[in-house]
Amino acid sequence: MLPVATLMTICTLPGQTVVVSQFNTAFRTDLGLTKQSLSLAYLIGTLTASLPLTYVGKVSDNLGPRVTTAIVVAGFTLACLTVASAHNIAALTLGFFMIRFLGQGALGMLGSHLLALWFERRLATVESIKHAGMSLAGAASPLVVVWLISATTWRSAYAILGITVAVLILPLVATLFRNRPEDIGQHLDNEPPEYHDRWHDIHEAKVAPEAQVAFTLKQARSTLAFWCVSLPGILSGLVGTAMLFHIQPILEGAGVEGFVRAGALSATWWSIVLFISIVVSGPIADRVHPGILLPISGLLTALSIVIMALAQSEIAVIASMAVFGAAQGIAISTSGPTIARYFGRKHHGSIRGFMTTLMVAGTALGPYLIAIGEQLSGGSFRPPLLAAAAVAVLIAALSAKTTTPPTPQE
Template sequence: MRVFPGWWQVLAAMLLQAASSASVFTAYSVIAVPLQLTFQPSQTLLMMGITVAALASGILGPPLGAAIDRFSMKLLMLAGTVLLGGGFVLLSLAGSMTQVILVYLGPLAVGCVVCGPLAGSALLARWFSRRRGLAMSLAASGGALGGLIVPPLLQYLIEAFEWRTALQIYGCGLFVLTAPLVLLLVVNQPADRGLHPDGEEPPPAPARPVTAVTGSSTLEFLRDRNFWLIALCLGLLLGGPMGLLSNLVPFVLERQLTAGQGALLLSIFSAANFAGKLTSGIVADRADHRLMLAVIMLVVGLGFFGFLQAGSFAFLALASVVLGAGQGATVPLWSMILARNYGAEKMGRSMGLMSFMIMPFTLVAPGLYGWAFDASGSYDPALMGAIALLGLALGLVFLIRPQAAASTA
């Protein structure tokens, strides 16, 4: 039985997300150790590498999203593999933390965007309609898969070789593995193979879009009320978990537990996050997206409440499962909402712009948790604030106009 080529696109998107996101973000704590020993920076300066990469990824979202919609996906992803592999080679040649930061700000950030979730979601939105949720959730799980493989691999290379040599080996290997993956598997759209989304017969003529966005300019998206409401809901939903995760080990220490138990909670969260992504995609193909978003907010709020009330490691582990599943379920649903409301042909632009709009929530949240602790000696005010903001977001969900039918995407 012949496999629908769209599933090869899912495999490519999943593996590219595993390579890009895990290499640039998840593995930074591994790379930070030799950087600190070599350059002796302050802790704040040391963390600037990952900070500027996140900031650049958000800022680059709108222009690169537009490029993804306009130009060949295969060529952009291939360029991304060059930037990722070359970025780690350049990192190995850095003579100061300033140069390290510039590498993360430039080639690594750009490579991560054009090989990561933004590009993968845009690609799969073209190849799938009826089974889009499943396809996107499988691809999104690549980030969790990479998080399990890349950090220990880099740690092994750094221990086996001097860190500069290790990064050169890793960068070259990254390119050698990902470039052929793009060349062999990625196809820009099903029409290039004489196919239609899901491998089915041509769909019926689409109904009128539910949004006011008929063009592709940034201004038209910004004029659409739905776009703002979706961005606010997702920003409030994603910011809280990001803030807690960034402060999880200090939070655990405040609860009179150990740093090792905090690391274990991170692993539990990641496993639940993986399960949440897979479940969300399967359900999103059949369910109302507004209702799903509301349910996820309730789940995340329950997770926050668990952290607020937890007095033992077992209770914190349970809260981590709940919070991780809720946060993981958000990512594929975000892609599905945009594809359903704005169409596959505008996926890059809509997701790139919305990533930029959500970025302030995820960047500010970790600092707000730290500020709350400095001001009160406890993380409880931050958790209560996160729950209150989720209540606000829950009210905004039902102001979003109902989405179009699946056939309109």
């Protein structure tokens, strides 16, 4: 299922800020929007998109990820067509809600949920492979999207992206997709049943293994460990989305000529370094405690924000996004597998759905908060970015306290 989950994650790109940001200038020019009004539309769309994600996780727990994925992909294609047909800010806001809910949120969450049902001991490694594939696709996507917009129109470009998602994913759902290894007589991590004694009898009976822990969503979010692991990812989404979403006006404000292409190039370098970081940190996260890796990620995030705040050239912006890619790769490789290991598989869909809700909410707030900060600062992105860097340092300190939560009492 790793190739299927990887392709699912890649196909979230039309709902990811790295692609949406390439349409920033086109949206504002064609629909007559300011940076603040466009950011507000993105805030409303993304924030409301975060609210139903926990329920998507519950649906996946009940119906299985296969059926849920088919529904989500069909809806995501419709969402891209909605953005493509938007002629005012209300329609664009609706489109933002749909692509952020069904693409960046639901489809991305389902890809991670699927891997958590198929892997345990090597979960961080396979998660890193999945996200590495996403990073490679993300590295190419900004320049491809900019070319697609120039070769057609921004409306045609978004429609093509949505249709491509359906063409790639739905045939796999109909043929190769399976919910759990037990459904076809296999076992976790694709290892011989005798490799782990505790899985031998489970394999013979073709039933799911009993999780060593089985936190409910309520129990998980009442632990300090949940927030130590979740907050670095939330901040990463908030700040990273803000920097990507505003990359074109940041470069324009720095006086960079050809700022549209320069923005795409900066996003490409972010994806390249993200790929390297994930490939390196994934296997490490299977062996090193998250209380070590998450603070490193937080401090690198703070450094990237400071570089962006002080940037006066295209090279500085690229450097900022490269450092952020390194930070985000460590966070991605560490947080998702840690959630599965700390809180178990039984309610993983609900827990992962709630975690995704928080992350998507962070991505909603980031662009708007930075845009308002820029407006209040007289047109400078520096003060709000420096404030975000200070928050990143605080969260890095908190994540150093990450420890295995005590087993919940029945």
